[in-house]
Amino acid sequence: MKIPYLLSIITWLPLVGALIILFVFKKENARAIKRFATAWFGLVFLVSLALVGYDRAAGGMQFIEDLQWIPIIGARYQMGVDGVAVLLIVLTTLLGIIAALSSWEYIGKREQEYYVLLLLLQAAVVGVFASMDLFLFYLFFEVSLVPMYFLIGIWGGERRLYAAIKFFLYTLVGSVIMLLGVLKMYFLTQDATLTAAITPAVMDNIAGAGTQARVLLDNARAAAGAGGTFNIMFLQALGSALPMGTMQVLLFFAFAIGFAIKVPMWPFHTWLPDAHVEAPTAGSVILAGILLKLGTYGFFRFNLPMFPEAAKDLSYFHIFGATFGVRHVMVTLAIIGIIYGALAAMYFVVIKDGDVKKLVAYSSVSSMGIVMLGLFALNPNGLNGAVLHMINHGIYSAALFLLVGIIYERRHTRKVSEFGGLSHVMPGYATVFLAMTMTAIGLPLLCVFISEFLAMRGAFEAQPWWAAWAALGIILNAGYMLWLYQRMFFGHIDNPKNENLPDMNGREWAYMLPLVALSLWIGIYPTPFIEYIQRPVNAVVRQVRPDYPFQPGTPQTPTTARVER
Amino acid sequence: MLLQANTTALFSVRDLQLIAPELILTLSACVVLVLEVILPRRERKWTAYFSLAGIALAAVSLFLLWQTNRDNLPLDAFYGMVRIDGFGLVFKTIFLLAAALTVAISLRYLDVEGEQRGEYYALILFATVGMMFLACGYDLISLYISLELMALTFYVLVGFTKRDRRSNEAGMKYFLLGAFSSGVLLYGMSLLFGIAGSTNLGDISQSVTSILSGAPLEGALAGGLPLRPMLLLAMIALAAGLFFKIAAVPFHMWAPDAYEGAPTSVTAFLSTGSKAASFALFARIFLEALGGMRADWAPLLGLVAAITIMVGNWAAVTQVNAKRLLAYSSISNAGYLLLGVIAANEYGYIGLVVYLFVYTLMNIGAFGVIISLRRRGLVGDNVDDLTGLGQKAPGMALMMTIFMLSLGGLPLTGGFIGKWFLFGGLLQRAADPADGKDWYLWLAIWAILNTVVSFFYYVRFIRVMYLGDGVADARPLSLSPALRAALVVAVVGVIVIGVYPQPFIKLAQTLVSSLSDAASGAFALR
Secondary structure (H helix, E strand, C coil): HHHHCCHHHHHHHHHHHHHHHHHHCCCCCCCHHHHHHHHHHHHHHHHHHHHHCCCCCCCCCCEEEEEEEEEEHEEEEEECHHHHHHHHHHHHHHHHHHHHHHHHCCCCCHHHHHHHHHHHHHHHHHHHHEEEEEEHHHHHHHCCCHHHHHHHHHHCCCCCHHHHHHHHHHHHHHHHHHHHHHHHHHHHHHHHHHHHHHCHHHHHHHHHCHHHHHHHHHCCCCCCHHCCCHHHHHHHHHHHCCCCCCCHHHHHHHHHHHHHHHHHCCCCHHHHHHHHHHCHHHHHHHHHHHHHHHHHHCCCCCCCHHHHHHHCCCCCCEECCCEEEEEHHHHHHHHHHHHHHHHHHHHHHCCCEEEEEHHHHHHHHHHHHHHHHHEEEEEEHHHHHHHHHHHHHHHHHHHHHHHHHHHHHHHHEEHHHHHCHHHHHHHHHHHHHHHHHHHHCCCCCCCHHHHHHHHHHHHHCHHHHHHHHHHHHHHHHHHHHHHHHHHHHHHCCCCHHHHCCCCHHHHHHHHHHHHHHHHHHHHHHHHHHHHHHHHHHHHHHHHHHHCCCCCCCCCCCCCCCCCCC | HHHHHHCCCCCHHHHHHHHHHHHHHEEEEHHHHHHHCCCHHCCCCCHHHHHHHHHHHHHHHHHHHHHCCCCCCCCEECCCCCEEEEHHHHHHHHHHHHHHHHHHHHHHHHHHHHCCCCCHHHHHHHHHHHHHHHHHEHHHHHHHHHHHHHHHHHHHHEEEEEEEEHHHHHHHHHHHHHHHHHHHHHHHHHHHHHHHHCCCCCHHHHHHHHHHHHHCCCCCHCCCCCCCCHHHHHHHHHHHHHHHCCCCCCCCCCCHHHHCCCCHHHHHHHHHHHHHHHHHHHHHHHHHCHHHHHCCCCCCCCHHHHHHHHHHHHHCCCCCEEEHHHHHHHHHHHHHHHHHHHHCCCHHHHHHHHHHHHHHHHHHHHHHHHHHHCCEEECEEHHHHHCHHHHHCCCHHHHHHHHHHHHHCCCCCCHHHHHHHHHHHHHHHHCCCCCCCHHHHHHHHHHHHHHHHHHHHHHHHHHHHHEEEEEEEECCCCCCCCHHHHHHHHHHHHHHHHHHHHHHHHHHHHHHHCCCCCCCCCCCCC
């Protein structure tokens, strides 16, 4: 069954829900509001499941929508997703339900505004993943800051005002610089010589086998001649024709800074721990699960395919006699992020008043480093691993933040030193926490193992030393997670406040179990997930490295459906 | 010219038709002055409604003027003193909009202040007439007279609440510095007249081009001194005078004091209408008369814009008083608007007019919200006075949020579209094969990084409205219907331009095309 305008429906449905809550419900009726909001998130999730029908064998962009919007600047309302975006959107809608469900007790004031903002945030984030037009993408990308600012600022912890404005301004710095890049790319599409230099092979590779995507891409090419276009597929195609040089490197970094702050890559990560510690649980879940992926998704969607020469460059910079390239910069930052994040997280287990949430936040920095390393391995294994790790990180870091939230609701503290021997009073909680700890450290049969393995293998293929450094980070990772688990759950209950803690209730089980199940599913049988991302990933690899030796048997993008012009 | 005047009638009916909107406004202002005397004290509010009707009538006649002449623009009138072109028309629209919104938000403010007088509205109308002539003046004389008409009325308006010492002080400061800057401007104009031998902008433009090209001069100018240094001096004097009018650094000092002391409704008008008019003058002189010496003035303007943007934004960060904060924000916005003049291509012009239009809406809207807080005994000028507005008046707080995000330039608001074109113009200029230079690119980067600073203080309004748990003043707001209507118009405008700007950009593009021909480096926007 084909639902017309499916992506628009998924994007705007949360907005409709927000308006209903705003105008139909009374402010005092918090009970009804949270039930309705959760049900609405459920509805959006169910609708988004229709995306699972993405044709995995064809690859490329699908579910395409194309409407006139602002012709004078070439912006169109274009939506479309590839397999990567499909998974991320479904993850977003799933985490939406979970975030709403986890907020029932936690949020004790101004519920109406809270759920409205949560829905708005989801609309913005899904919009980012679904946009096929760079202008539209940028709109969603930047607007998504506003609801998150309020979520942290109103329902956050002690230093919420500081954390909220820091989050807002930090990410804004990146996106305004990206705005200049967006403008410049648009002006470049007006350049007839560049457009003419795009080869048919590049066009075939980007469009994939879907006829719809092909038509869209050809239209965009025609539009580029008549005043410029923001079509993302065409911008990618244009990237292959862009000559390597200062211009391309500047553009690469204009986009890269915007996304790197969002990821966050070391050294742009300092907003993250503050934002996480102060945000309410659901805010952290969305932040770690989804918002960080906007950054890595941006690298996957824009930086790699749009600036292939810069992305694989190994010799652009000559400083102090040393020669290194853009790729070296990115990989180095990724590796520093992996190790730094892990060490920082370990620090919060060791010190006296270490905060569990801060620990999880820093472990996110480490994890996102692995994603970045996988991306800049620039081979199918690395990219597959990176993309899958985005999903997995969304699952396990969301789960860890939820678990922290559960204990915080009971004890109103998150200090590691306050706990000990919790497994005696909260066995169910201890079990779920164990499952998630094991996921985080990459135990086989759990999801992170697959993605970390793939990313590391990709990195190893690219340069064994990169993988070696990353492995160090992963070992540290295992160290602090196990240490944390030991300190919180084993031993005797030496704090009397912990003696009568209730175990998880039905609602809490309801939102934890899907995450555990997903972790197991991806860990045991990742093939369906890999199938979604494989073709888009191969297309990106081929775009960046047209001469990459794909092994026989690797699914190639079939070109049979190419439209004759 | 005198000969012409003797042979034909002094002016024709057609000339009068071309300035019909201004005539209507002038008449309305006179009637308002009479009404003020006739009407009993309690009925004085009718002067305001009458002024609104006058503005509406002027808007209709402006529209008709455009409709009937749209294909044969530009039109000259009064022997070249006045030129009706698309550029002038779009600015006139901005002035009428600003005037209407100002009158609407003034009603309640003057009630609270106990200064409900007809003269106020008459002065607003006269100022608007001055602005409109500024936008269509094509001669140094007519431009200077209209500038003075606008400036003089503003000196009075700024000091209008005569029982308020701050208002008096502000009026005095504004008058002294304003008079000084007018003198500097006039000096520049006289130099220009001396060089070019004419006060007509078109003639000046031709002389400037020929002086720069080094061709031998004819007539009165033949065999004289080398004129290029004189030309530079004239340009600098003109720039200094205009920098003062638009409140650009280093001539911005008057703005915070004048904005803070003036009645809030006047501040709103001063920061939008007067600024837009000064930019109209700026564009006329620099793009039309001095268009040929772009290579000389672009670096000067670029430097001033860079400093203005920085000073305005960083100084606003520490302000406590909302009006003073918005004064600094208005300084920084002058810097952003200068980017359009610097770029001097079609993207830049569109950015200039679209951003001025949106700026009028969002700034008057923001001042309107501040006015709504005011009542007897509460000044309501501080940022903290908005505390808890999100609880007390959600609609009001939402509108203020939208105005603030738009001032910062968040997508989906009109401010974003304006900045998009301003920065786009600059990038295009940087890549221009003829005279593209790297500093345009760095200026763009510098300017856009400073918008992040601006978000810091715009978001402060949002923070106090929503993020605090307390409420500064629990008593409900008392809004007048006119104020409410003005705010709704402003917010709808900001959102519509942000979400679907196509018709606005299209119109702006058609209207500013007259400038593109005049200035060098016209870029075809396809």
